[in-house]
Amino acid sequence: MNLYRIAQELINNIIKHSEATAVKVELVATKRSVEMSVEDNGKGLSANAGDxxxxxxxxTRINxxxxxxxxxxxxxxxxxxxxxxxxxxx
Known part of the structure; x- marks a missing residue:
């Protein structure tokens, strides 16, 4: 559920801020881990995005x-x- 909520937040941020025209979400599960990547072609993170x-x-969710x-x-x-x-x- 935490990965779903993180993906939801990322996609919401892409829609609101990135001006992207494409988004790619990948989810891969192995015996040892679950890996997810979210990539867009937008304008990137601003310097103050970490705030x-x-x-x-x-x-917090991933930790x-x-x-x-x-x-x-x-x-x-x-x-x-x-x-x-x-x-x-x-």
Whole structure:
């Protein structure tokens, strides 16, 4: 559910702020992890984007499930967000 909420926040931010014309969401599950990436071709993150509640909420959600999140500039322009969550081996 946390990954869903993060994806929801990312897509909402893309719609509101990025001026993107395309968005790509990938979700891959393996025996060891679940990985999700969200990439757009918009104008990228602004210098003060890290100050927003949305990014803080995403980081809090991913930390709660012992995952990682990384915000990258896409080589094609725009932003790419990569997340990885370990899968419990019970």
């Amino acid at each position: 927003g509640h949305g990014l803080l909420n995403m980081k 709660h499930i012992k995952g990682s999140i990384e915000f990258l500039h896409s080589p094609k322009g725009g932003t790419r967000v990569e997340m990885r969550v370990p899968v419990s081996q019970n």
